[in-house]
Amino acid sequence: MMSRIEVMKTYKLFINGAFVRSESGRSYEIKNSKGKFLANPAQASRKDLRDAVSAAKTAFIGWSEATAYNRGQILYRIAEMLEGRRDQFVSEIIAQSGVTQKIADSEVSQAIDLWVWYAGWSDKLSSVGGNQNPIAAQFYNFTTPEPLGAIAIFPNQKAKSASGTLLNIVASLAPVICAGNTAILIAPQSAPLTAMSLAEVLATSDLPAGVANILTGKSEELVSWVGSHMEIDGVDCSGLSNSDQVAIKVSGAENLKRIHKFADDKSTERILKFMEQKTVWQPIGI
Amino acid sequence: MSKFEYANAPESSAILNLQSRYQLFINGKFVAPKSGKYFKSINPATAKELAEFAYANNSDIDLAVKSARTALTKVWSKLPAAERGKYLFRIARILQERAREFAVAETLDNGKPIRESRDTDIPLAAQHFFYHGGWADKLDFVVKNPKPYGVVAQIIPWNFPLLMLAWKIAPALATGNTVVLKPAETTPLTAMLFAQVCQQAGLPDGVVNIITGDGATGANLVKHPGVNKIAFTGSTEVGKAIARSIADSDKVATLELGGKAANIVFNDAAIDETVEGIVNGIFFNQGHVCCAGSRLLVQEDIANELVLKLQRRVSLIRVGDPMDKNTDMGAINSAAQLQKINELVESGNKEGAQMWQSDCKLPTNGYWFAPTIFTGVSQSHRIAREEIFGPVLSVLTFRTPQEAIEKANNTQYGLSAGVWSDKGSKIMWTAKHLKAGVIWANTFNKFDAASPFGGYKESGWGREGGKHGLLAYLKAGK
Numbered sequence: 010m011m012s013r014i015e016v017m018k019t020y021k022l023f024i025n026g027a028f029v030r031s032e033s034g035r036s037y038e039i040k041n042s043k044g045k046f047l048a049n050p051a052q053a054s055r056k057d058l059r060d061a062v063s064a065a066k067t068a069f070i071g072w073s074e075a076t077a078y079n080r081g082q083i084l085y086r087i088a089e090m091l092e093g094r095r096d097q098f099v100s101e102i103i104a105q106s107g108v109t110q111k112i113a114d115s116e117v118s119q120a121i122d123l124w125v126w127y128a129g130w131s132d133k134l135s136s137v138g139g140n141q142n143p144i145a146a147q148f149y150n151f152t153t154p155e156p157l158g159a160i161a162i163f164p165n166q167k168a169k170s171a172s173g174t175l176l177n178i179v180a181s182l183a184p185v186i187c188a189g190n191t192a193i194l195i196a197p198q199s200a201p202l203t204a205m206s207l208a209e210v211l212a213t214s215d216l217p218a219g220v221a222n223i224l225t226g227k228s229e230e231l232v233s234w235v236g237s238h239m240e241i242d243g244v245d246c247s248g249l250s251n252s253d254q255v256a257i258k259v260s261g262a263e264n265l266k267r268i269h270k271f272a273d274d275k276s277t278e279r280i281l282k283f284m285e286q287k288t289v290w291q292p293i294g295i
Numbered sequence: 296m297s298k299f300e301y302a303n304a305p306e307s308s309a310i311l312n313l314q315s316r317y318q319l320f321i322n323g324k325f326v327a328p329k330s331g332k333y334f335k336s337i338n339p340a341t342a343k344e345l346a347e348f349a350y351a352n353n354s355d356i357d358l359a360v361k362s363a364r365t366a367l368t369k370v371w372s373k374l375p376a377a378e379r380g381k382y383l384f385r386i387a388r389i390l391q392e393r394a395r396e397f398a399v400a401e402t403l404d405n406g407k408p409i410r411e412s413r414d415t416d417i418p419l420a421a422q423h424f425f426y427h428g429g430w431a432d433k434l435d436f437v438v439k440n441p442k443p444y445g446v447v448a449q450i451i452p453w454n455f456p457l458l459m460l461a462w463k464i465a466p467a468l469a470t471g472n473t474v475v476l477k478p479a480e481t482t483p484l485t486a487m488l489f490a491q492v493c494q495q496a497g498l499p500d501g502v503v504n505i506i507t508g509d510g511a512t513g514a515n516l517v518k519h520p521g522v523n524k525i526a527f528t529g530s531t532e533v534g535k536a537i538a539r540s541i542a543d544s545d546k547v548a549t550l551e552l553g554g555k556a557a558n559i560v561f562n563d564a565a566i567d568e569t570v571e572g573i574v575n576g577i578f579f580n581q582g583h584v585c586c587a588g589s590r591l592l593v594q595e596d597i598a599n600e601l602v603l604k605l606q607r608r609v610s611l612i613r614v615g616d617p618m619d620k621n622t623d624m625g626a627i628n629s630a631a632q633l634q635k636i637n638e639l640v641e642s643g644n645k646e647g648a649q650m651w652q653s654d655c656k657l658p659t660n661g662y663w664f665a666p667t668i669f670t671g672v673s674q675s676h677r678i679a680r681e682e683i684f685g686p687v688l689s690v691l692t693f694r695t696p697q698e699a700i701e702k703a704n705n706t707q708y709g710l711s712a713g714v715w716s717d718k719g720s721k722i723m724w725t726a727k728h729l730k731a732g733v734i735w736a737n738t739f740n741k742f743d744a745a746s747p748f749g750g751y752k753e754s755g756w757g758r759e760g761g762k763h764g765l766l767a768y769l770k771a772g773k
Contacts, residue, residue, distance in 0.1 A: 140762050142745045145422065148738070152747050153764060242752075258542035262535045264707075265753050267551070278771070286763050288747050289726045291736040 018294055020050040020201070022057055022225065023208035025064035027220025032056050038225070039202060040108035050201045053226035053232045058193070061222040062240050065159035068219030073156045073189040073295060077132035084128035084187055085192035087214040091121045098175060101206055106172035112132030116172055119274075120179045126275055127183035134188065138281045147293040157267060158242030161235045163228065164204075165247040165271070166197050174203045176274065181245050182207075184279035193241070194223045197248060201225035226282035228253070236260030243267040243283045301613070304620040306409045311399045317348040317483070319355055319507065320490035322362035323500025327338075329354035334509070336483055339406035340617050340626040340661045341585050348483045351506035353515055356475075359504040363446045363473040364368060371473050372443075372509035373410040374499075380431030385470055385496040387424035390417065393492070397485055401457055402617045404484040406626030406662070407580055409618050419742055420461035422496055423760075426744035427469035432766060434470060437765050440772035443471035444547065445523035447768070450513045451486075453479035453528045453628050454583040454684075458742075460486055462759045463501060463526050465744075470768040472524070475504045477516055481509040481629050495543045505753030514540070522546060526767065531682075531708070531753050540754075549757035549767040551585070551749055553682040557703035558739065559586030559725060561696070561757030562597045564715035568737070573688070576713060578666055580611060582686040583632070585754075586711035592699050602670055602690060606651055609666045614655045624686060627662040636664050636685035643669050643678040648689070674705055682708070696721065700728045709751025713739045732758070750754050 021028040033054035039047045051057075072080070091098070095117050102113040139153040164174075164181040174197060185192045196204035208223045224231065232249065236239060237258040246259060247255045247270040254270070261268050269282045316333065318325040330352035335344045351359070371379070379426040390397065394417045401412040434441040447467045451459035454480060458641040467474050478486035490505050506512065510533075517525055517537055525548040527537055541548060558576050560569055578590025593601050617625035627633045643648055648669040657663040666684055672679050672689040680687050693699040703712055712731040716722050732750045735741060740758075742748065749758035757767040 112603075140747075141742070142747070142761050144741075144743045146741070146743070148743075150743070150746050152761065184557065211354055212356060255543045259539050262538035262542070265538060265552075265723065265756065267756065285732065285751050286747055286749070286758050287726075287732060287734065287751075287762075289734045289736060290741055290746070291722065292738050 018048065020048050020225065022051045022053055022206045023205065023212070023221075023223040024057065024061045025068075025222065027150065027211060028208070028212075029137070031226070041105055047105065048202055050205065050225040053224040053231065057224060058231060058234050058238070060100055060161055061193045061224060062238055064219035064222055064282035065193055065211065066240055068217055069158055069191045070215055072186070072220045075189070077134070078188060080187065081128045081131035083215050084124055084131065084183060087210060087216065088121050088128060090210045090214045091117070091124060095121070098203070098206065101203065102172045102175065105202060106232040109170050113172065116176050120175045123176070123179050123274060124183055126279070127187045128282060130277070131187050134280060134284070137277065138284065139286075141207070144290075149291045149293055150288065152286050152288045154188075154281060155287050157283045157285055158190065159240060160185045160190045160192050160243040160245065160283050161241050162192055162194040162245045163253070164194065164197060164245075174200045175207065177248070178204050178207060180246065180274035181271070182221060185245070185283055186216070188280045188284050190243070190283055191219060192221045193222065193229050195228060196223060196225045197231070198226070198228045232256055237263065239264050241266060243269070243270060245271065249270050301621045305616065306399060306402075306618045306620060308399050308403060308491060308618065310396045310432050313346060314537045315616065317349065317487040317507070319351055319359070320493075320503075320505040320751060321355070321359045322504065323494065325341065325490070326690070328352070329358070336401050336404055336481060338661070339628050340658070342661045345404055346484065348487070348507040351477075353506040353510050355493065355506055356512065356516050356519055359475045360446060360519050361504050362501040362504050363475050365381075365441045366499055366523055367445055370576050372471060376432035376434070376471070379471065380428045380469065382496055382498050383424045383428030383465060385419045386492055386498070387428060389492045390421040390424065394418070394421070394740065397457060397488060400484050400488055402625070404482050405453065405456060406617050408622040408625045408630055409620055410622065411580060416455055416458045419744070421459045423458075423461035423465045423744045427465035434765065434769060437762055438771050441470065441769040442772040443768060445472060445513045446521055447472045447474050447524045447526060448516045448519070449474055449520040449526045450516065450529065451476065451478055453482040454580060454585070456671060457485040457489065459528055460489055462528075464619065466759070466764050466768050468502065470765060472768055473502050475506060475522070477506055477508060480509045480714050482617040495604070509704060517541065524548070524768070526537040527551070531769040549759070550755040551759060552706045552710075553592055554585045554587070554750065554754050555680065555682055555706050556586055556588050556711040556713065556731065557590045557592050557729070558713035559592045559699050559703060559715065560594060560597070560601060561714075561716040561721060562594040564716045565762070566597070566601060566604065569715045570601070570608050571716065572713065572737070572739045573605060574608055574612070577688045578609070578624055578686050580663070581627055583628060583684055584740065585682070586733060586740065588711075588713050589683060589687070589689060590688045591688055591690050592702055593690060594699075595694050598690070598692045602668070606668060610653045610655070610669065611665050612653060612655065614653070614663065614665065615658055624666065627664050630662055633662040633709055634662060636683055636687065638679060639678055640667060640687060641677060643672070643689070646676045648672045648676055648678060675701060679731040680706065696725065700725065704716045704730045707753040710749075710754035713736065726749040
C-alpha cells in the first residue's frame with residue numbers, strides 16, 4: 010500500500026500581519042538533527058526589514074494607546090491559542106531537534122505559562138515601575154513608564170533544553186509587546202521554523218497587524234541593517250555573538266538606540282528596559 | 296515705557312578665599328598634576344582670569360581611577376550602608392553652611408546671576424546629598440540584592456557646575472560606588488571647593504576623586520579600563536561618541552544630553568502666568584539649560600497678543616553684573632559659546648525668521664547676549680531644530696492640539712516639554728502624547744532631588760534623581 014504524501018509547509022516572513030515571501034526571492038535550507046531536509050525558509054533582505062520596521066512603527070500608534078488591560082487580554086489570548094496548538098509545536102520541536110516527547114512537552118508548557126506570566130504584567134507596570142515623587146514645593150509630580158517604540162529582537166540562543174528555541178522566542182517577544190512596544194523579531198538563523206509557527210499563533214490571537222513582525226535569514230546581514238536603521242528605537246541583542254553586539258552598539262549610537270541583553274526568561278527588567286520614564290509636574294493651587 | 300531704576304546691590308566676593316592655583320584631588324589629597332600643566336578659568340562677566348587649574352593627563356587619570364578602585368575594595372564596600380549614608384548627610388550640611396561662599400564662587404566662574412546660584416544651584420545641590428543620604432540603607436526597596444557597578448567616571452557640563460556635580464556624586468556614593476569626576480573646563484572652581492568639603496566631612500580617601508582638564512581628559516577617562524560605569528551630561532554629539540567608545544567593553548553609561556523643548560501654550564491658558572513661565576523657561580541661566588523651553592508653540596488665535604506681552608516683559612529683564620542681587624540675566628559662559636549663539640542667530644535671520652531683541656544695555660567687557668525672540672519661525676529653520684543653548688526663543692504657531700503634538704515631537708531630542716492650559720484633561724492629554732522625559736504643566740524649569748530627570752530619544756539614556764535615578768548606579772545581584 011502506498012503511504013500518504015505529507016503536505017509540507019511553506020515558511021514565509023510575517024510582516025504587518027501577513028505571511029509574505031522575501032521580496033528578494035531568496036531562501037535558505039534547513040535540515041533536521043539527522044541531516045534530513047526540513048524546509049526552505051525565506052532569507053529576509055534589507056527591504057524586508059524596512060517593511061517590518063515601517064509596519065511596527067505604524068502599529069505602535071495604536072498598540073501603545075491600547076489600555077494595559079486590553080494588551081494583557083491579548084497576550085493571554087496568545088497563550089490560549091498556543092495551548093490549542095500544543096501538539097503541533099511538540100511534534101515540530103521533536104522533528105527539528107530530535108529531543109524526547111517529554112522535553113518537547115515541557116518546553117511548550119513553559120512557553121504557554123510564560124505568555125500568561127507576561128499577560129498579567131501589563132497593567133502593573135506603572136504601579137511597580139512608576140512613582141509619585143514628593144517635591145519640596147507645591148507640586149503634584151509623578152513618573153510613569155511608557156513604551157519606547159519599535160524594538161528589534163535577536164532572541165537568546167542558549168537553549169534551556171536540547172531544543173529551547175520556542176521558549177527563548179517567547180521570553181524575548183512577550184515582554185516587549187506587553188509594554189506596548191512593537192517588535193521585529195529576527196529568528197535564530199539555524200532554528201527559524203519555530204518562530205514562523207509561532208507567527209501562526211500570533212496571527213490568530215487578536216494581536217493587531219504589525220505589532221509583532223518576524224523575519225528569518227542570515228543574522229550577519231541583518232545585524233548591520235538593524236544597527237543603522239534610524240526608526241528602530243531599541244534592540245534586544247541577547248542572541249548575538251560578542252562581535253555582532255559591538256557592531257550593533259557602534260552603529261546604534263547614531264540614534265542612541267536602547268540596546269540590552271538578558272539572561273532570565275521571567276523578569277520585569279525585560280519589560281522596563283524598553284520603556285521610557287516620563288515625569289509630569291503640575292502646580293497645586295487654587 | 297519707563298523702567299524702575301534699581302540701586303546697585305552687589306554681593307561681596309570677600310567670603311570666597313580664592314586661590315591663585317588649584318591642584319587635582321586624588322586619594323583625599325590635593326596633588327600637583329603629573330602633566331605639570333595648568334590652564335586658566337576666567338570670569339565670563341569680565342573676561343579676566345579667575346584662577347589656574349591643574350591639567351590631568353593619562354598618568355593623572357590612572358592615579359585617580361586606581362585611587363577610586365582601592366577605596367572601593369578596601370573601605371567603601373566594607374562600610375555598612377547606613378554609615379555610608381551619614382557621609383552624604385554630612386556633605387549636605389556642610390554645603391548649606393558654606394552656601395554663600397559656593398554661590399559667590401559659582402557666579403564668578405560661570406557668569407550666572409548670584410540670585411540663581413544662591414536660590415537654585417546651591418540649595419538644590421545640598422538637597423541632592425540630603426535626599427540620597429537617606430537612600431543608602433534603603434536600596435532593597437529599589438532593586439533586589441542591589442550591587443554597585445564599582446568605579447564610576449563622571450563628566451559634567453558648565454551650565455550648573457555644582458548642581459551637576461551633586462546630581463552625579465550623590466547617587467553614586469549612596470549606592471556604594473566610588474567616583475572620578477571631571478568638571479567642565481570653563482567652570483572647575485566649585486568642584487575644587489567641593490573637594491575641600493569631602494575633606495571636612497572626613498569622607499574616606501579615594502571615594503571621590505576630582506580631576507580637571509579639557510575634552511581630551513574626559514575622553515581618556517571614559518576609555519580607562521579601570522572604569523565600570525560612565526555618567527555624562529553634555530552635548531548629544533559627545534554622548535554618541537561615548538556610546539561608540541564603550542561599545543567594545545562591559546561599561547555601561549547614563550547620558551543626559553541636548554534638548555530642544557517645546558513649550559505649548561493653548562488659548563485657554565492664564566496669559567500673564569504663562570508669560571512668566573515662558574521667560575523662566577528660556578531666559579533662566581542665560582538659556583544655558585539643556586531642558587530650556589526654546590521652541591514656543593502658541594495657539595494661533597492668541598499668538599499676537601502673547602508675543603506682545605512677552606516682548607514687553609522681556610524688555611524688563613535686567614542683564615548685567617551677575618554679582619548684583621537685582622540682576623536677572625548674567626554673562627554668556629565663554630567666548631566659544633557666544634560665537635555659537637551668534638552663528639545660530641545669524642542663521643535665523645538668513646532663513647527668514649523675524650528677530651526682536653531687548654534694547655537692554657550690555658556691559659562692554661566679558662561675553663553678553665541680549666534676550667532675543669524670533670517670530671515667524673518654521674520647523675525647518677535651524678533655530679527650530681538645533682540647540683542654541685543661549686537666551687534665544689523661537690516662536691511657532693499651531694491651530695489644533697494634534698498639530699501642536701506633531702510639531703512638538705518633530706525633533707531628534709526628547710528631554711523636556713511644557714504645556715499651558717486651564718483645562719486639566721487637555722493638560723493630561725498633551726502630557727501623554729509628548730515624547731519627552733520631563734513635562735512641566737503650567738510651570739517650567741523646576742527641579743527637585745526626588746524628581747527623575749532625563750530624556751527620550753537622542754536626549755540620552757537613563758534618569759537622574761528620584762527612585763529612578765538610583766537604577767543608573769545599581770545592578771541586581773544574585
